[in-house]
Amino acid sequence: MADQISEHEDALIELFLCLDLADLAVCSRVCRRWHALLSNGNSSIWENQFYVLVPEKMQKSELLEALPSYQAKVQAYCFAWNPNDCSKNISIKDDGFTFHRRPVPQSTDAARTRKGFTSGRHCWEVWWEKPFGSHALVGVATQNAPLQQRGYISLVGMNRYSWGWNLSDNKLWHGGKTVGSYPRNLAITCQKGERVRAVLDMDRGTLSFEKGDRFLGVAFADLPTDAPLYPIVSSVYGETEVCLIYKGCPLDG
Structure with a gap:
C-alpha cells in the first residue's frame, strides 16, 4: 500500500514538473x-520553477538566499520590481529587488x-539604501497610477489610483491630498536602511504597516477590491536606491 502511494506521488510530481505557476495554483485547490x-x-517541483523562471543573475541575490524555500523565492521574483513598469528615470539593478533613481532635477x-x-x-x-529626501512614499496603486511627474511631490497618493505613506513626514496621501498623520498615537521615525513591512488585506480592503515587531495600525481602509493593487514606491x-522583497502571507501574533 505504501509503495502504491509513493508511486502515485511520484507520478503526480512528474506531472507537476510540466506545469506553469497558474496551473499549479489550480492543482493546489483540487484536493487536500x-x-x-x-x-x-x-x-x-518548486526547485524546478525557481531555475526555470528566475533569471540566473537574480538566483544568487542575497535577498533571495535569505528566503526559506524555493517556493518563497519564486513568489518573491513574481512580485519584484518590474523593469517595464517604472519611471524612465529609474533603473532596476541586476538583483531585481533594488531600483536606482538617477539624479534628475525637478522630477518625482x-x-x-x-x-x-x-x-x-x-x-x-521596503527600505531605502540611501537618504529619503523630502518625499519617500510607500503604498499600493492600480495600473492607472502615473509613475513620473514634474516637481517634488507625493506621487503615490497624488490621485484616486494610489495610496501612500510618506516616510519623510509621516503623512498619508490619497486623492491628491493628505488624509491624516500616521501612525496614529505612536511616535515613529524611519531611517535609511530600516525595513518597513506593508500588510495588504485584499479581502477586507485594508493596508497596514509594521516596523520591527510593532504593528502601526491600519493606514488605509475601503481599498478597491475589483482590480489588482500593486506595491509601489515613489x-x-x-x-537613491530602494529595495522591496515579497514575504508572503503575514504571520499574526
Whole structure:
C-alpha cells in the first residue's frame, strides 16, 4: 500500500514538473493531497520553477538566499520590481529587488511590481539604501497610477489610483491630498536602511504597516477590491536606491 502511494506521488510530481505557476495554483485547490504535495516549498517541483523562471543573475541575490524555500523565492521574483513598469528615470539593478533613481532635477519617480494582488493577505518589506529626501512614499496603486511627474511631490497618493505613506513626514496621501498623520498615537521615525513591512488585506480592503515587531495600525481602509493593487514606491532623492522583497502571507501574533 505504501509503495502504491509513493508511486502515485511520484507520478503526480512528474506531472507537476510540466506545469506553469497558474496551473499549479489550480492543482493546489483540487484536493487536500495535492495541496499538501504542493505546499512543500523545497520540493523538486518548486526547485524546478525557481531555475526555470528566475533569471540566473537574480538566483544568487542575497535577498533571495535569505528566503526559506524555493517556493518563497519564486513568489518573491513574481512580485519584484518590474523593469517595464517604472519611471524612465529609474533603473532596476541586476538583483531585481533594488531600483536606482538617477539624479534628475525637478522630477518625482516611481516603480511598481511585476504582479498585483486581487485577493488574500500579503506582506512585503521596503527600505531605502540611501537618504529619503523630502518625499519617500510607500503604498499600493492600480495600473492607472502615473509613475513620473514634474516637481517634488507625493506621487503615490497624488490621485484616486494610489495610496501612500510618506516616510519623510509621516503623512498619508490619497486623492491628491493628505488624509491624516500616521501612525496614529505612536511616535515613529524611519531611517535609511530600516525595513518597513506593508500588510495588504485584499479581502477586507485594508493596508497596514509594521516596523520591527510593532504593528502601526491600519493606514488605509475601503481599498478597491475589483482590480489588482500593486506595491509601489515613489522617490525624489538623486542616486537613491530602494529595495522591496515579497514575504508572503503575514504571520499574526
